[in-house]
Amino acid sequence: MxxxxxxxxxxxxxxxxxxxxxxxxxxxxxIGTLITKPAVTQHDLSLAYTPGVAEPVRRIHAEPDLAYSYTxxxxxxxxxxxxxxxxxxxxxxxxxxxxxxxxxxxxxxxxxxxxxxxxxxxxxxxxxxxxxxxxxxxxxxxxxxxxxxxxxxxxxxxxxxxxxxxPVFHDDQHGTAIIIAAGLLNALELQGKTLAESRLVVLGAGAAGIAGVHLLLALGAQPDNILCVDRLGIIHTGREDLSPYKRGVAVATDKRTLAEAMVGADVFIGVSGPDLVTPEMIAAMAPRPVVFALSNPVPEIRPDVALAVRDDLVMATGRSDYPNQINNVLGFPFIFRGALDVRASRINQAMQIAAVEALRALAREPVPGDVLDAYGLKELHFGSDYIIPKPFDPRLRERVPVAVARAAIDSGVARLSSDH
The missing domain is CATH 3.40.50.10380 (Malic enzyme, N-terminal domain)
Incomplete structure (x- = not known):
């Protein structure tokens, strides 16, 4: 007790x-519910419920898509x-x-x-x-x-x-992957590196880890340059304990441990657990590395520990009290907004990549004063401490849904045009 x-x-x-x-x-x-129509008079109630409600029922029964108009x-x-x-x-x-x-x-x-x-x-x-x-x-x-x-x-x-x-969207998979990808592309650019050339270590092979790998591959990462690590070590093709999902990210390698994987790595992405990365592992990474330690509330390695070892890294965490928070709220509300606005039948990879690019681009623009005020900051510029927009940036609502909706239309999964 x-x-x-x-x-x-x-x-x-x-x-x-x-x-x-x-x-x-x-x-x-x-949360609760909100009545969106008047319910003050008897006539209001006769429209909201019986007998008036029968007419939209008949219309929807005859043409199901009218549910979007009447409900x-x-x-x-x-x-x-x-x-x-x-x-x-x-x-x-x-x-x-x-x-x-x-x-x-x-x-x-x-x-x-x-x-x-x-x-x-x-x-x-x-x-x-x-x-x-x-x-x-x-x-x-x-x-x-x-x-x-x-x-x-x-x-x-x-x-x-x-x-x-x-649209069906597992946010722990794709939402996390989208924010990671947007931040990582910007971080690599700051470090003078490309995704295609970088060697990546992904610690954690659950929903976020595996989805993150697949999205990074779609964005140009090379399969042989990605080492995924789970509780039993590196996910390699010689292992016989792999699920079909882990088998899809397995590579042929003689390396077996996280420490071995980190030697010469350009990128570390942690979606696993607290304090699993040592200072020695960070020291062994390539020059100008990128470290995304996203375990919450305690990261795989704390920023102060990592920065004490390397002053040439760009770092992100899942916490709001450090720079560069990888926060899913940057993605899922706006991705769904864009999908709903054009009645998309799904959220496909093209729409996910559109969200990545919109987030990535927004971080490069001057930050409005009201955003600075919300975070008690005097200035904020694209750089090692600002690789991804802040959640309270009102421009997210303007940019990301439009990009997602356009990708839905272009990829053929939208039922409406964006100007409907």
Missing amino acids: TDPENQAHHPDADLNRQALDFHAQPRPGK NKGNLVAVITDGSAVLGLGNVGALAGKPVMEGKAVLFKRFADIDCFDIEVDAESPQAFIETVVRIAPTFGGINLEDIAAPHCFEIEQALIERLDI
Whole structure:
């Protein structure tokens, strides 16, 4: 049992209490519903419900796409989990994952004005989860999968993409991959390197790691230049314990350990766990390296430790209290906004790459004063401490959805033109 006296002196005790109060008061939870039409008179109610509601029902029955005209489907996303990989807390179950899903809904609404229902599915198997989502999908314009453990997350997402005609997006896979790629391309440019020529080490072969590798390959990374590392070491072609998803990132190499992989590496990307990278590993990297230590809340190596070893590196973490936060909120609200705006049937790789390029380009532009004020900064310029936009930059809402929508149209998955 936890000692209450010791717990009271824990450095996070005050924050934990504030968080509990925040979630409980003045009413439990973080989201609700909003009536968008008048409901003041009897006539209002006769239009909102019976008998008036019968007419849109008849129209949608005859032409299903009219659901986008007469219901909230076109601006409604489901945030769905099975609770098997919640934040850094692991398999806490569907119900315990609900605060996180509500939080995700807050971010969708705050940053892209997208309405969300959070849905927690107590499923005994991936197939049961898939069937549940398929059956409720008519309600929504898009599906955001969240906090689902690998390798089931890959199977679930692919099956839903194949069976549904609305965007299905596992943010822990592709959202993370998109922000990593945008930041990495800018960091490599600052270091005078190219993705095609760089040697990369990816520590962590779960949802984010494997999706990140696939996106970087699509952007020009060379397969033989990427070493992925899991708990058992380097994922190489001689291993017989690999899932199909890990087998897809395996390479032929004599190297076996993370330390061996780091020798001469240009890039380290960590999506794994705390304090797994030593100062010696950083010292062994190539000149002008890029280090993305994204484990949260404790990175694979802390910036002060890494920078004490190397003063020629560009570093990013997943934390907001260090420069260059790799934060998924830079991506998923705006990616869905663009997809919904043109009624895309899916979020394909072309749309993901468009988001990468839009984010990458925005970081190079002068930063508006209101963004500086929001972060208490006097100045901010493209450079080693600013390789990716800040989440409260209002230009994200202007740039990323437009780029994603255009890519959806150009790649043939949009049902509407962008000027509809």
